[in-house]
Amino acid sequence: MTTKSKNPLDNSATHLLHRAGQRAADIFAEEAKKGGLTPRQYAVLTAVSLEEGLPQAELVARTGIDRSTLAD
Template structure:
C-alpha cells in the first residue's frame, strides 16, 4: 500500500528541478573547489572551448545563462585571465570570446571534478535511468529553446 504525501511540493516539477539544481551546484562546488570555478563559469569555458571566437550572444544561447549574468561571468573570467575578449570581425558591436592559456589549463583541471560531480549527482540511478533522465532534461531544455 502506498501513501500519498500531503506535501504538494513533492510532486511539483518546478520545485523538484530547483532542488535538484541546488544539489547539483552544491556537489559541483564541493568537487571543483580547487579549480575555483562555479558551474556557470565552467559552462562558459566549456562552450568557448568547443568553438573559440563565439560572440557573447551565442554564449547566451549555448549555455542558457541570461545576458546580464553572462556579462558578469565574462567580466570575472576576464579579470582572472581565463578568457580573452576582442571585437568580432563580423560585427564591431559584438565581442568574440576565446580561452587564454590559463583558461585552458583551468578547464582541463576542472573537467575531472565536473565529471565526478555528475556521477555523484546521478549515483542513485541505474545506467538506463540516467540516460532516460538526461534525455528528458534535454527535451525540457529544447522545448524552452523553441518557445
C-alpha cells in the first residue's frame, strides 16, 4: 500500500535527487573535516595523488573546482 503525500515535492524526482545530493555533500564534509581538510582540498589532493604534476587546467577539469578557487 502506498501513501500519497500532500506535499507534491515528496513525489518530485528532481527535488528528491537534489535533497539526496545535499545530504551526500553534508556527510562528505563531515568526514573530510575529521582529517582537517575541506572537501575541495580533499578533491585536489586525491587528483594529485592519482597523477602527480597535473597542470592547473587539468586539475580544474578533474575536480570541478573553478580556476580562481583552485589558485587560492
